Amino acid sequence: RSAIKAKRISVSFPNEAMSVLRCLVFFGVVAYGAAMKSSMSALRSIVNGTGSQAPGLSQMQLAVQQLLGNAGSPGMTDFSAQLDKVIEEQMKKAVLTSKGTLQTELDGHYSSGYDACDASLSTSQGTDGVLDKKTSVFTAAAAQHKTCRTQEAADATAKDTCDSQESELKTKKEAACKVVSDYDSSTVTNCARQGGESYVTYTGRLVVYYQAELEKAKKAEELCETATKDYDAKVAECTGLKSEWEKQREACNTQQETMDTASCTVLSTSATVCEEYAACNEKATTSYNSDKSSVQSQEASLKSEWIALMHMQCLLGVFSKSDNERAAAMKACNDKDFQPAADAALSLTYPAKVPRDPKSCASASNTVQSASYAETHYDTLPSNAQAKTCIAECCAKCDSFTCPWGYAQKDNAQNIFGALRDECCEESLLLQGSHLVTDENQIRLISGWMQQFGWATSGWTLCYRKSTHGGTGSTWHSQCNNKGKTISIIKLSTGRVIGGMTSIPWKGANSRYWSSSYGKGALFSLTNSFLHTVKNTNYVTYDRADYGPCFGGGHDFVIYNTWGGYCNIGHSYNCRVGSYAKSDCRNDFCGDYSSWSVQELETYYLN
Numbered sequence: 001r002s003a004i005k006a007k008r009i010s011v012s013f014p015n016e017a018m019s020v021l022r023c024l025v026f027f028g029v030v031a032y033g034a035a036m037k038s039s040m041s042a043l044r045s046i047v048n049g050t051g052s053q054a055p056g057l058s059q060m061q062l063a064v065q066q067l068l069g070n071a072g073s074p075g076m077t078d079f080s081a082q083l084d085k086v087i088e089e090q091m092k093k094a095v096l097t098s099k100g101t102l103q104t105e106l107d108g109h110y111s112s113g114y115d116a117c118d119a120s121l122s123t124s125q126g127t128d129g130v131l132d133k134k135t136s137v138f139t140a141a142a143a144q145h146k147t148c149r150t151q152e153a154a155d156a157t158a159k160d161t162c163d164s165q166e167s168e169l170k171t172k173k174e175a176a177c178k179v180v181s182d183y184d185s186s187t188v189t190n191c192a193r194q195g196g197e198s199y200v201t202y203t204g205r206l207v208v209y210y211q212a213e214l215e216k217a218k219k220a221e222e223l224c225e226t227a228t229k230d231y232d233a234k235v236a237e238c239t240g241l242k243s244e245w246e247k248q249r250e251a252c253n254t255q256q257e258t259m260d261t262a263s264c265t266v267l268s269t270s271a272t273v274c275e276e277y278a279a280c281n282e283k284a285t286t287s288y289n290s291d292k293s294s295v296q297s298q299e300a301s302l303k304s305e306w307i308a309l310m311h312m313q314c315l316l317g318v319f320s321k322s323d324n325e326r327a328a329a330m331k332a333c334n335d336k337d338f339q340p341a342a343d344a345a346l347s348l349t350y351p352a353k354v355p356r357d358p359k360s361c362a363s364a365s366n367t368v369q370s371a372s373y374a375e376t377h378y379d380t381l382p383s384n385a386q387a388k389t390c391i392a393e394c395c396a397k398c399d400s401f402t403c404p405w406g407y408a409q410k411d412n413a414q415n416i417f418g419a420l421r422d423e424c425c426e427e428s429l430l431l432q433g434s435h436l437v438t439d440e441n442q443i444r445l446i447s448g449w450m451q452q453f454g455w456a457t458s459g460w461t462l463c464y465r466k467s468t469h470g471g472t473g474s475t476w477h478s479q480c481n482n483k484g485k486t487i488s489i490i491k492l493s494t495g496r497v498i499g500g501m502t503s504i505p506w507k508g509a510n511s512r513y514w515s516s517s518y519g520k521g522a523l524f525s526l527t528n529s530f531l532h533t534v535k536n537t538n539y540v541t542y543d544r545a546d547y548g549p550c551f552g553g554g555h556d557f558v559i560y561n562t563w564g565g566y567c568n569i570g571h572s573y574n575c576r577v578g579s580y581a582k583s584d585c586r587n588d589f590c591g592d593y594s595s596w597s598v599q600e601l602e603t604y605y606l607n
Contacts, residue, residue: 080319113284138262153382173227264394270364398424483605494591566594
């Protein structure tokens with residue numbers, strides 16, 4: 001897919017031309033003898049390639065100019081005409097031939113790279129191309145899925161019909177069997193002997209009564225047994241139909257996964273084809289531009305050779321001038337600008353547009369992520385054989401993707417298809433752009449401390465940086481007052497990188513302490529990887545209009561208006577080592593009690 005690299009085109013003057021020059025040199029020496037020996041010797045060394053330098057047109061020019069010293073000698077006009085003819089008919093022709101070869105190479109380099117890209121794209125997108133093959137797999141899967149869902153719908157209809165019949169038989173069974181149940185629970189109430197009734201009459205009446213009751217009970221049991229058998233048979237039938245439907249639905253769901261996955265493959269393949277096409281065109285452009293530089297250098301060399309030949313022809317014309325005209329004619333040759341003529345004869349035609357306009361290449365449409373896909377392959381299915389939720393890889397939404405460290409989900413992630421970092425996430429480093437917090441371990445530390453406070457670890461915006469905003473403590477207040485939650489990172493001249501964080505807004509008040517009733521606070525050391533928590537909650541922060549960020553009532557840490565300050569940690573915040581007012585605690589945090597200055601200060605607020 002890359003353009004053919006430019007070949008170095010060199011001018012090869014025809015053997016006939018060099019032979020003629022050798023003959024002319026030989027006869028020149030014979031004809032003009034010692035008077036021309038020096039000039040002819042120089043020309044001979046050029047033609048034969050035996051001089052101290054490689055044969056070159058500049059040396060030939062010099063030799064011709066030396067010959068002009070003998071311009072008045074007999075026969076020199078004919079001699080110069082022969083040389084001019086060799087230059088015009090053979091040497092300049094050789095240069096033009098080289099130009100043609102170079103132009104062919106240039107045109108080939110331009111078209112071959114882009115043509116190869118276009119051809120590859122056509123192959124990929126054409127019949128039997130990689131995209132066509134993937135599409136064929138999807139088309140077959142989609143047809144199978146539709147057929148499967150049609151059968152599923154038929155199975156569902158059969159199951160539903162059976163379920164309805166089962167329900168009716170159940171009602172019939174329950175009604176029939178309730179009669180039996182009622183008989184079983186009934187108590188005879190007319191068994192008493194009636195007044196004046198003889199015993200024979202009484203027993204005869206009972207026989208008739210119970211015979212009738214027996215017949216009714218037997219009939220009821222028969223109806224219950226028949227209804228039960230019918231119901232049980234229907235239950236078995238419906239159970240079988242339900243099993244067939246469940247198997248069919250499972251098979252259709254599997255077939256849908258095959259279809260959806262095939263559609264994802266079509267989508268990714270089409271995207272890959274377009275990406276490769278774009279990369280191919282970019283490579284072709286790079287290759288062409290590289291070749292173009294080489295061609296331009298060779299074009300300039302050909303023009304230089306053309307100028308040298310034209311200059312020699314001009315000088316050879318001086319031989320035909322009279323003695324009075326010769327000096328002026330020679331000066332005119334030496335002063336003449338041959339560049340326009342060389343440009344007219346040898347300028348190459350460069351392509352007007354680089355890079356060449358690419359062919360249209362877009363990702364496949366009507367694929368699983370599109371509304372038209374759902375309309376075509378989901379919405380048209382029978383109402384009792386609906387598609388399941390797509391679980392193919394490219395159906396995944398970004399709101400279910402866990403972004404790696406240093407990244408956060410893009411806005412509207414629930415509406416973005418994707419399962420890759422670049423698709424779903426955007427870089428969102430805590431305190432992004434900080435000059436002081438640049439190490440991943442430091443970011444993890446601060447993030448962990450913020451999480452202990454229940455603070456968000458994204459959305460932090462710089463309000464002040466000493467190296468950017470300059471000024472004094474008052475400047476810091478003008479930038480960071482009334483910003484809510486803040487975190488300040490400070491680099492001291494002792495080399496310590498420390499800081500403080502608080503949810504109490506800075507106000508620029510007149511010497512005011514703020515307690516934990518107003519918010520949280522902590523000091524921390526990135527140098528020691530340690531969080532100094534509050535132990536005296538009456539003195540979380542100290543607010544003064546001309547000071548920088550200050551913490552604690554010791555003061556545990558204070559920055560003056562002119563970027564000095566002192567460190568007396570342990571009063572309101574816990575020491576890592578040592579205790580309050582002791583040098584080991586102070587030096588552990590700041591490196592010294594007060595012999596330091598603030599080299600850099602950054603304060604961020606939660607936006």
